[in-house]
Amino acid sequence: QSVSLAYDTPPSYDVQPSYRWAKNFTDKLAEAGFEVETFANNSIGGEAERFDQMRSGLLNVDMGGYAFGIQLVPEMEVIRLPFVFDSMEHLSNYLKTSGFIDEMNEKMKGSGVHVLAIIPLTGFAGFFNNKKPIATLADFDGIRMRALDASQLKLIEAIGANGVVIPFSEVPAALQTGVADGYINPVNVPLTFGHGDLLKYYTDSGMFVSVRLAMASESWWDGLSDQDKAKVDAAVAYADNDLMTWTTGAVEVEKQKLRDAGFEVTELSPDARAEFVAATASVVDQLDIPNKDVYLQAIEAAKP
Amino acid sequence: MILLLAIAALLLAGGVALSYVIGATAVLSFVAADRTMFLAAIPQKIVAHIDNFTLMSMPLFILAGEIMNRSGVTQALLRLAMLMFGGLRGGLGHVNVATSVFFAGISGSAVADAASLSNMLVPQMRKEGYRDTYAAAITAASSVIGPIIPPSIVMIFYGALMGTSVAGLFVAGFLPGLLLAAALMLLNAVYSRREGYASQSTPMSDKRAVIRDALPALLIPVIIIGGIVFGIVTPTEAATLSVFCALIVGRLYGPFDRAGLFAAFRRTAVLSGSIFLILSAVAAFGYLAGLQQLPTRMAEWLIGLGFDGWTYLLLLNVVFLIAGMFLEVPVALALLVPLLAPTAVTMGVDPVHLGIVICLNLTIGMASPPFGACLIIVSTVTGVGYWRLCRAVIPFVLVEIVILLIVTYVPGISMVLPRLFGYAG
C-alpha cells in the first residue's frame, strides 16, 4: 500500500502541531509497510488547492483548515464554539470517547472526504494586543481586534471590542499603523511570525481551541483493506496521543517565551471568565447548528 | 523531452502567445511524465491563483495609469520636470529621468512608462540634437525606476506569492528608486558634457502656469504614497483612490468622455486578462514541478553547493537578472520566487529586502539586451533600430547593476523606511 500526504506548515517538529502530527503519522505508516510520499508545504498548492486535490483523489491525505469540514458538515462547528471545553484534556477526552469523528464521517459520505483526526493547535486561543492587559470584559472597550473572518468578527463584537477583517499578510502593517490593536491566535503565533515587537499583552482566553484537520481522500480510504485501515487507525491513535502529551507542555513553554520577549501574560480569573462566557452566550444561541444542544450535552458529559 | 521542446519552439515561431505556449507544453509535460490524471487539478489551480485579494491592486493601478495617459495628467508632470531640470546641461536627459520618477509614483509598470515617455520625449530630444540612440537608451533605462518607486505591479506579485506585506515592500522601494534616478542623472551629466548636449529652459512667463497645472497631478502620487506609508489605506484601497483621483484630476486637463473611460476599462481588462492567463499556465507547470518534488530537490541542491547568506544573494541576483532578460516579469516571478526566495529567507534575509532586490533585478533585466521588454517597446515606438538601441543602453545597464549590488549588500537602504514606519522588525 502507498500513501501521499501534503504538509500545511514548514518542517518544524517542535513548534508546529500539525507538522508534528503528520510526521508521526507517516513515520508510523512507513513502519507498518506503507510506501510514503510527502509534499512540502505549498509545493503542490495552497490550502484550497490541496483540499480540492485530496477530494478528487489525486492526493491521499491533506492537512487542512477546519473550515473545510464545517462547509461539508455544519455540525462540526460545535468544537469551535466559545467556552464549551474547560481544558485540553476535556477536548481530548471528548474526541476519544464520543465517537464525534465517526459520526461526522457518516454525514460526510459521498463528499470525497474522510476525516482522520482533529488536530488541536498549541492550547487555547489567546487575546493579543498592544494597548492594555485584558483581565476583564470591560478592558476590551476601545480596542480594535483583527478578525480572521465573518464568524470571528461576531465573536469579537460580542466581547465588546471593535473588529476589522484583515488578511494575515497585512496584519503586521495593520498592527503598526493602528488599523488593528490586536488579534486572537494560538499562543505561539506572534513569535513564530515575527509580530513580537508589535504586540505587548497576552491573555489566555480559555475561549476555544484552534483546530485543524487531517483529511483522507474518501476514494483512497474506501479502497483500503480492513487490515490496512487498522494500520492507519493505529498510526492516527499514535500521532493523536503524542500531540496531546506534547501540547500540554508546549503551552507553558510558549508562555515563558512570551515573558522572555517582554510580553505581559495575564490569566483570566474565574469571575472574569464567567463574564466572557455570558457575553458570548448569545453568539452560541444564534448559531444555527442541527442538534446543537445534543452535542453540547455530550461535550459537557465528557468532562474528565 | 526533446519532442516537447520542439513543439514549444514550433508554437513560439508560429507567433503563439506565451501563455498558450506554456499552457500547452505544461499539459503535454504531464502526459510525458506519466502524471496525466493530475491534470484534473488544473481548473482549481487557475481559480486559486487568480482569486487573490492582494492581486486586486494590479488591475486597479493599470486602470489609474490608463486614465491618466488619456486625460493629460501625464503631460502636466512632464512639463513640471522640464521646468525643474530643463535648465541644466543635458537638460532633456534629466527631464527624462525626473519624469520617470514622477510617473513612477503613479504607474506600477515599467512598460507603461517606457511606452508613454518614448512617445512624448524622444522626438523632442532628437529635435534638440540628442543622438536618437542615446535618447531611446535613457528612456528605456529610466523606465526601470517605475516599478521600484511605489506603486509597483512587480511588488504586488511578489507580495502575493510570498505572503509578504505589499505596503512594506512599497515603503522599502522608495529610497532605492531615488538612488537609481540619481545614478542615471549622473551618467547623463557625464555624457552631456562629452557630447555637448544643450540646456533648454522654460520661458519665465510660463513657469507659474506649469506649476499650477502640475500641482493637481502631483496630488495623486502624494495621496498614493502617503496613504500607504502612513498606513491609512491598504495597497488595494490606494489603487482605488488613485483611480478616482485620476478621474477627478483628469477633468481639469481636458475633455475625457465616456468613450475614453470605456477604452481605459477595456484595456485594463485585456492587460489583466493576459497576465492572468500567464499566471494560470505557469501554475500548471509549477504543479508538475511540485509533484515531481523539484522545489525540494532544487533547494537541497543549492544549499548543498555551500552558498550561504551573501553568496546566495549573489546567485539570486544572477538568476533573476538573466530571467528578467528573457522572461515576462509575471512569468519569472511565478516560476522562480517560490523556488528560490524561501531559501534566502531561511538564511536570514528579510523578505521585504529580498523583494526589493528581486524587483530591481527583474526590471533591470527588462531594460537589458538581448530581449528586454522595455527595449522592444522603446525601439518600436521611436523607430530606433533594435540592436543599435541594445548597444547604446549598455552603459546605463552597467550603472544600474552597480546600484543593484549596492542595494543588495547594504540592506539599510531598503530597510530604513520600513523600519521607521514599522513594516519590518
Next chain:
Amino acid sequence: MSALLTLSRRLKRCDDALNAAVTVACVACFVIMLLTVALQILSRYVLASPPFWTEELARWSMVWGGLLGATVAFHEGADPKLYQPPLRRPWVRVAQAVARLAGAWIFLGTVLWFSVPFLARQAQQVSEGLGISPVWVALAVPVSAVVICLHALALALTAPFLPPPINHDPEQDLH
C-alpha cells in the same frame, strides 16, 4: 471560392459580435470591482462597519473580468508573444492560425475537460463572505475557455480567405 469568402466573412462577423458582447461584460465586471472596493473604503472609514461580502464580490468580479478580458486579448492577438511572424503571406497566416488553434485547444481544451468534475466539487462548498457556492466564480474558467476555443476555431477557418485581422500596435503587447 467566392462562396467560401462570403462564408468566412459571415463567420468573422459572428466571432466579432461574440467578442463585442464579452468586451461589454468584462468592462462591467471591472466597474463592479472598482465600485465595490470604493464602497468598502467608504464603509470602513465613514461608517466604521465594513460589510463582509465586499471583499469577496470585488475578488470575484476581478476573476470574471480578467478571464473574460483574456478572451478579448486572444481575439485581438494582444497577449505577449516572443515572436510575431509577418502576416502578409497567406500561408504564414494559416500556419499561425493553426498554431494558435493548437496552443489554445491543447491548453484550454484540457482545462475544459476537467472543469466538469471540478465544478461539481465546488457546488458542494459555501463561500465565506457572500454565503453562496464558489461555483459562481469557478464558472469563469470554463466559460472563458469556451470563448477562446471558439475564437481560435473561427480564426483558423477564416485565415485562408481573410486578410490579417489585427492592426499590430506594439504598445498593446508585452506588458
